[in-house]
Amino acid sequence: MNETRRRGARVRLAVAGAATVALLGPLVWLWVGSLTPDTYSVMDMGYADYGGRTPAPAAGLPDHSAHLMGAGMHGHAGHTPAGRSVTSFTPDPGRPADVAVTLTARRERFRLAGGRSVDGYTLNGTSPGPVIHATAGQLVQVTLVNESVPDGITLHWHGLDVPNAEDGVAGVTQDAVRVGGSFVYRFVADQAGTFWYHSHQVSHEQVRRGLLGALVVAPAVRPPARTVDTVALLHLYDGARTVNGREGDVRVRALPGDRVRVRVINTENGETPVWVGGAPFRLVAVDGTDLNEPSPVRDAAVPVTAGGRADIEVTMPADGAPVRVHIGGPTGVVLGSRSYDPPAAPRPTTTLDPLSYGRPAPIGFDPDSPDRRFTYDIGRRPGFLDGRPGVWWTINGHMFPDVPMFVVAEGDVVRVRIANDSGEPHPMHLHGHHAVVLARDGVRATGSPWWVDSLDVGDGETYDIAFVADNPGIWMDHCHNLPHATEGLVAHLMYEGVTTPFTVGGPDGNAPE
Template sequence: MDRRTFLLSTGAVLALPHAGLASPSVLRAEPVKAQILPEGDGTTDMLGFNGSTPGPELRVRQGETLTVRFDNQTSEGSSLHWHGIRLDNAMDGVPGMTQPLVQPGESFDYSFTTPDAGTFWYHSHNRSWEQVAKGLYGPLIVEEVNPPRVDHDITVMLDDWRIEETGALMGGFGNMHDFAHAGRMGNYAKILPSQNSVRIGDRIRLRLINTATARVFPVRFEGLSGQVVALDGMPLATPRPIEDFEIAPAQRVDLIGDVTSAIKFLFILRDDIYEMGSLKIEGENLTPANTPVEALPAPNVLQPKETPDQSLSLKMEGGAMGGRHAGDDIWAFNGVSGFKDAPFARFKRGETAHFELINDTSFAHGIHLHGHHFYELNRDGSVGDLRDTSLVQRGASQKISVVFDNPGKWLLHCHMLGHQASGMKTWVEVL
């Protein structure tokens, strides 16, 4: 990404459509035109929901039931996956595993309760390396029964696009070079916030969602003093100061803090820093909050057993500059590419499993488990953060602990979506 490309994004902020607590009962997937480039430059032919990309922000209260009809008015089969929600298996949105593919002109009804408050999102789960890149995604916010007091609750999606100067998306979505390397990296990136301005002294909640199909964003903030309060929708037991961090595809980060100046979202690269957008200042809050940021209510999740019922290794193999493996595609888990008739593992409901995620490749991978959250284990074996997507750097490993308490067949895959499409996916079954 060159300097001009990034600087073009400054001030080019696209506001998210906001549905409020009255969520739309229909999400209609269809072709849309989007103003990805700054106003006055060309528009981009995309896919979206209800006339826009990203799709409308869905908001419900914790414990409520979300009912949505997915109406597919695109030219390809599709489905909706509700990323991070611990929902009934039949509603998970994986064609061929939990539901049939929703063909063009057809619809599918999703209905599920929302057990966890937090920041989640929805996206296509068929040809997702292309359909998500074209815009088939949107935010899903589950509010706490008693949410923290803030002046603004702002959703911010991070994305990149491979785009021409005219605004047209570049083609080649399924090219093998992207699949074998880091994925389809865009040449243009910016933030997509639900509002564009704040006041000095406002206390705000920022909900960051990385919707890119491949890019890990190293992020730095200016203009916000506060705490990180949740990761992947799950509250931290103890909030931690806002510092530079990485957010992998599909991961989410919640922050609560006080506005000290225009809030800049900075992309940190080896040789420079680029602004992906900002929330501008409009006025001053004359009665700012003066209390510490407190932890969000603890999640209602089962704690893993100290001694697991099963211990497994999941080795990531393949890709460019990678070693040989026994699979029949570019990437593999433990020498196996893609789905097989038998699951990677079976678990009795309530069992604790430890996985060692071993990255024996030259690229980072974000490993996502459907239907569950898991604890990342620290190097000393202690329990760390609760997540649904774990970033494993090249040549590194990460141990996780999962309580498999949600029955069904669940996908386990890399959320660098080109890697998933070319072999890096499997499934587990909970009986």
């Protein structure tokens, strides 16, 4: 009888063990598959997507079925194929700089213009850092010095299509600049418009805590004398909404009849509305690109994507009345001469839609006959991210690091469909390129060409965009809600034959997001 009981107990134990293995085995497999090594190249991430084309023999990437990091970094991990390095994509080294700036980064407690104390980071002792001004065609040289930022630092030139070596992404185009080190960025500012700069090392923390500033490139032909030009950089410090580092209104002197260009820069993680009280306005540029024949607007708000920019032009009233440009709330930029006390205007119920604003104009290529077609489907599901359980973002059904590498060749016309079914909006930012919006939810664009580098894709929305692959390198294509990027909403655009010697992690602690 006892022997029978012992046999029964052994059977029950074996069954329980088998059930445990059956239950936990897949979880352990998923957990192991999610782990990323201490050091890895973005070239070894996920799988290559060639957009419907046959890969070139020298592309240096596996076929569509290869899943590298998700399979424990097998395949070509650790192998750097022959090709042109990202470090080779630089401007003429012999050309002297037209604009030379040194930015010294520090970790310190500083005071905002209104007196609030912030524990964060500064550039040249302030946050935001100095506004960098250039004229289209000038060569800009910025020397970044890290005095005391412990995790290292880089500078990314958000929206300016610089050569790849100057893009400032730790672990992709350079190593993070450690304490006591420096790095020199050189690029020709050949696009007139409104841009900004920020760290791309531990960016979700360093941008929030102050490592950012504005970059304005003026057109080579100057506007009329009676034009006022001002920057309005939105940023939250410890929950305090500021414009140019100041809580409350920023006052700008403008006389009756002056045309005022307010360059709104949204450095936050979510979209913000901008509207004008006291005068009509025109939306004259988006993401550093002028719109074609923008018409006057009243009683409508302009949505400004996270990371995006919107240039608002106001002609001051003849009677000298002040005008308020609201930036996300009751405060913003007040334009005036005799008075700076206009009443706050409530947010309009109408939102301006760039899809149909302005007049059509040629874009210079045929997006309906692309060389490559990609999909960028954003979703969300439970799983493991580098060993951490949670509900994480997915790209084309895959979780980081098992995400697509979008591969193109120089000169390709590229068409991308971005679809979001994740439950939250995502401001998508492609480095090194501007894309034109072709359609939203199947409705084709009918207004001015709407060129973007930062595009807010709402939950349930689908956008069709296109661009020409005219800037070789390896480029991030990620969500600019920076915490979302740390949660895996990151992919890359890679040109065939281009390689990088830099790695994420490693002795420099490269951590781009």
